[in-house]
Amino acid sequence: QLQLVESGGGLVQPGGSLRLSCAASGSTVDNYGIGWFRQAPGKEREWVGSISSSGLSTTYAAFVKGRFTISRDSAKNTVYLQMMSLKPEDTAVYYCAAAQVLGRAPIDAHEFAFWGRGTQVTVSS
Numbered sequence: 473q474l475q476l477v478e479s480g481g482g483l484v485q486p487g488g489s490l491r492l493s494c495a496a497s498g499s500t501v502d503n504y505g506i507g508w509f510r511q512a513p514g515k516e517r518e519w520v521g522s523i524s525s526s527g528l529s530t531t532y533a534a535f536v537k538g539r540f541t542i543s544r545d546s547a548k549n550t551v552y553l554q555m556m557s558l559k560p561e562d563t564a565v566y567y568c569a570a571a572q573v574l575g576r577a578p579i580d581a582h583e584f585a586f587w588g589r590g591t592q593v594t595v596s597s
Contacts, residue, residue, distance in 0.1 A: 474499040474586045476568050481591030484558055492553040492591060494568030501544065502526075504586075505571045505578040506551045508542060510564035510593075520566070522577035523551060531577045536562075558595045565590040 480492040494506060507522040521532035523542040530542050541554040551568060569584035578584065 474501075474504065474570055476570060476586055476588035478566060478568050478588045478591040481566060481593045483594045483596065485597050486558060486560055486595055488558050488595070489554070489556045490558065490593060492555065492566055492568075492593070494551040494553070494588060496549045496551075496570070500546075501549050501551060501570070502546050503572070505573040505576065505583075506542070506544065507569050507571065507578060507581075507584055508540075508553045509567045509569060509581065510562075511567070511590075512561075512564040515564075517567075517581070519579055519581065520553070522579050524577040525574050529577045531579060555593070558593075560595045563593060563595050565592050 475498045477495045508520040511517040521542050523530045527544045539557045544551045567590045568588045570586040571578040571583040
């Protein structure tokens with residue numbers, strides 16, 4: 473069974489950058505579309521962006537477009553979320569999730585069957 477573990481979170485100043493990792497085990501991540509989600513305190517979980525199983529297609533929420541980039545490294549069985557120009561409102565627990573969807577980047581949370589436990593990102597001066 474696929475397992476996902478996020479890492480790379482931490483405290484960063486506004487305008488700074490972080491790279492989150494989503495390491496997969498139990499199966500190859502190339503068989504899945506991977507999404508990133510986040511949940512801030514007192515708010516509902518929201519979709520951040522996704523990458524297709526092939527890595528050829530990515531899509532992002534409007535509020536991160538141009539600042540965040542998702543990529544994948546098949547050799548390391550890992551997907552990354554590169555975050556730049558971070559804002560205090562980006563503070564949240566970030567989760568990666570996997571969907572058994574081929575040919576497109578999934579975006580609906582209901583498509584994702586496997587979830588990591590999350591990593592905290594705090595943007596503050």
